[in-house]
Amino acid sequence: MKRSPVALFAVLGGLALACCQWLVFVYAPEEQVMGLAQKIFYIHLPLAWWGLISFGVSCAASIAYLKSGKAKYDLLSASSVEIGMLFCTLTLVTDSILGR
Numbered sequence: 001m002k003r004s005p006v007a008l009f010a011v012l013g014g015l016a017l018a019c020c021q022w023l024v025f026v027y028a029p030e031e032q033v034m035g036l037a038q039k040i041f042y043i044h045l046p047l048a049w050w051g052l053i054s055f056g057v058s059c060a061a062s063i064a065y066l067k068s069g070k071a072k073y074d075l076l077s078a079s080s081v082e083i084g085m086l087f088c089t090l091t092l093v094t095d096s097i098l099g100r
Contacts, residue, residue, distance in 0.1 A: 024039055024042045024043075025039065028042070037098065040094055040097060040098050041098075043094055044091060044094040044095060044098060047087050047088075047090045047091040047094060048087070048088075048091045050083075050087045051084050051085075051087030051088040051091055052084075054080045054081070054083045054084030054087060055080070055081070055084045057076070057077075057080040058076075058077045058078075058080035058081045058084060061073045061074075061076040061077035061080060062074075062077045065077060
């Protein structure tokens with residue numbers, strides 16, 4: 001049975017993400033003024049950036065769909081918006097936690 005390289009990269013990416021989260025919460029030192037609450041920046045900012053990138057991909061895919069009329073660009077745009085909305089919602093949630 002032939003294994004997909006995408007599945008391998010997904011597993012490696014998941015392991016790298018778990019390792020990075022361990023580094024954030026165990027290895028990285030606490031900031032003197034904010035203390036433990038500062039570590040939410042390691043989650044909050046990447047969520048915001050990936051939300052922005054997702055909407056950029058959606059914009060580019062929408063332009064490609066309008067030029068070519070191919071359905072794959074429409075599907076890419078729709079899925080990018082869904083992921084972007086998820087990331088933006090999580091950004092707002094972590095911002096509320098950070099503000100508290």
